[in-house]
Amino acid sequence: MSAETLNPPDIRTSAVAAARTTTPRVIRSEWVKLRTLRSTWLTIGGMLFALTAFGLISALTASGQVDATAGQGRPPGFIGTDPVSTVLAGATFAVLIVAVLGAIIGAREYSTGMIRTTLAAVPKRLPVLWGKLTTFVVLIAPVALVGVLVSFFGGMAILDAGGAATVAWSDDGVAGAVLGMAAYLVGLGVIGLGMGILLRSTAGGIGTVLGAVLFVPTLASALLPDSWDDILKYLPSNAGQSFTSLNPSDTLLSPGVGMAVFAAWVLLTIVGAVVALKHRDA
Amino acid sequence: MIEVRNLTKRYGDVPAVDDMSFTVQPGIVTGFLGPNGAGKSTTMRMILGLDRPTSGTAIINGRPYLESAWPLAEIGALLEARAIDKGRSARNHLLALGATIGVGSARVDHLLELVGLAEVGSTSAGGFSLGMGQRLGIATALLGDPQTVMLDEPVNGLDPDGIRWIRTLLGELADEGRTVFVSSHLMSEMEMTAEHLIVVGRGRVLADMAMADFIAASSQNTVRVSSPDAGRLHNLLAGPGVTVSSNDPGHLEISGMPAAQVGEIAASEGLVLHELVDVAPSLEEAFMKLTSDAVEHHGSTETNGMRAA
Numbered sequence: 001m002s003a004e005t006l007n008p009p010d011i012r013t014s015a016v017a018a019a020r021t022t023t024p025r026v027i028r029s030e031w032v033k034l035r036t037l038r039s040t041w042l043t044i045g046g047m048l049f050a051l052t053a054f055g056l057i058s059a060l061t062a063s064g065q066v067d068a069t070a071g072q073g074r075p076p077g078f079i080g081t082d083p084v085s086t087v088l089a090g091a092t093f094a095v096l097i098v099a100v101l102g103a104i105i106g107a108r109e110y111s112t113g114m115i116r117t118t119l120a121a122v123p124k125r126l127p128v129l130w131g132k133l134t135t136f137v138v139l140i141a142p143v144a145l146v147g148v149l150v151s152f153f154g155g156m157a158i159l160d161a162g163g164a165a166t167v168a169w170s171d172d173g174v175a176g177a178v179l180g181m182a183a184y185l186v187g188l189g190v191i192g193l194g195m196g197i198l199l200r201s202t203a204g205g206i207g208t209v210l211g212a213v214l215f216v217p218t219l220a221s222a223l224l225p226d227s228w229d230d231i232l233k234y235l236p237s238n239a240g241q242s243f244t245s246l247n248p249s250d251t252l253l254s255p256g257v258g259m260a261v262f263a264a265w266v267l268l269t270i271v272g273a274v275v276a277l278k279h280r281d282a
Numbered sequence: 283m284i285e286v287r288n289l290t291k292r293y294g295d296v297p298a299v300d301d302m303s304f305t306v307q308p309g310i311v312t313g314f315l316g317p318n319g320a321g322k323s324t325t326m327r328m329i330l331g332l333d334r335p336t337s338g339t340a341i342i343n344g345r346p347y348l349e350s351a352w353p354l355a356e357i358g359a360l361l362e363a364r365a366i367d368k369g370r371s372a373r374n375h376l377l378a379l380g381a382t383i384g385v386g387s388a389r390v391d392h393l394l395e396l397v398g399l400a401e402v403g404s405t406s407a408g409g410f411s412l413g414m415g416q417r418l419g420i421a422t423a424l425l426g427d428p429q430t431v432m433l434d435e436p437v438n439g440l441d442p443d444g445i446r447w448i449r450t451l452l453g454e455l456a457d458e459g460r461t462v463f464v465s466s467h468l469m470s471e472m473e474m475t476a477e478h479l480i481v482v483g484r485g486r487v488l489a490d491m492a493m494a495d496f497i498a499a500s501s502q503n504t505v506r507v508s509s510p511d512a513g514r515l516h517n518l519l520a521g522p523g524v525t526v527s528s529n530d531p532g533h534l535e536i537s538g539m540p541a542a543q544v545g546e547i548a549a550s551e552g553l554v555l556h557e558l559v560d561v562a563p564s565l566e567e568a569f570m571k572l573t574s575d576a577v578e579h580h581g582s583t584e585t586n587g588m589r590a591a
Contacts, residue, residue: 018385018426019352025381033378036371036374112368114365120361123353279334281327282332
């Protein structure tokens, strides 16, 4: 029996002057939530590590500095179709991590019941979504940017040292593809977040995003006849590929159109989350 | 003040809340009493705008909650003690919610002290007991120093010391002029805390009256007698305003006549009494009787529905 439980309650002494609940205040609230979960930082660290470590290792193998293909008789440089995709090889893993992080941020409050506490404090609801989106993007965008830049410049230095083919930042389309990859990562995270809110389930959100990103395009292009390519290139991952790689094939959209299509997918998910959040019982 | 007007919530054809209307006044503790499944939590969620009513409205301090400029300072609510993120500390939980109304660490630390969680405020809430969760929920409810406080089953999981603490706290809040609305499925708990009662069953308001009136209305005594001459006594006692019933031979339940009079009648006829007792029905029983009628009613409509199908 601790002393304070027996003290008569005293609320008046610290009467507070409450401020209006504005969207900036809700963003601030979401920021406190995001930064006070250890999983946020672990996932972001994991994403940065995957992006850079796998990119640099891929550059090392491609330039022959790490002999990963011993006995297979293949020449160095087999990993990527071009130097940019070689050094951005880590994005394959980073994509998974950022989508999972997004889905967790979107769905976590539903699995704990915290969402009802949150929406009771913000009955207008939508500021909560804006808060989650803003804090997620502000947190993840610099990480994605640093990750792709380290991969690019570090990877190119390794390729150069190994005598493999390289491209320069100023070369045609290179900066676009590298920065495009950072944007693609952020966008996929946002899709994950929207899906998490839409489905109210971490597992469901992760499953949907990864399924839509990984399995559907791969499966579809393997199973469907070539005549379907005109449709398949509008899938989020194929649209993403068009502006994150250097030498897009005929089966992909042009970088500009691809980016617009991908942005439309992101927007669609956000609209879905808005409708669900606004109209559903919490 | 909370004003609920014709509030209805249906899930398919089943009404969880069926045309409820009541007003919760400031300055007193109002109990929201009903068995589990009576619609108490659904009503509270609709008051907070978490669930959309099928029809009807809820008004807090004169306006719909959605229009409040500072929701957390308008009404502080504890709905589920476990509705917290277990990966976050109690302090950070309060800081995050406080940020929506610009409330900072000074207030948060004061509240942690108030609810007795100061020592564990920085540890992960995942290790909290149900009682500690309730305390954190109450701290959350008080974050914005709200005019109206609404707590769903706040004594759940608390030890006797904690229950006493809640009672004192609720009384204090009401004395300060706040509107205090507390739900419970236990009459005994309400008896200790509430001045006014809103009794619900099967989504409907069954009684809306001062606690004192509820007690007066439900405390009609009965007299229990056991006697080898129960049969003869039965005939002697029967009369206008008096009901006599017998569940087993040798025992009588009499209402409408004081025990003393029963004894005098028996003595005048020379009847032997083995027992003569005044039985005051508990409020718990009165409450059970009131709500069980609603439950039975529902049971019969369900049967009809099945027959129709």
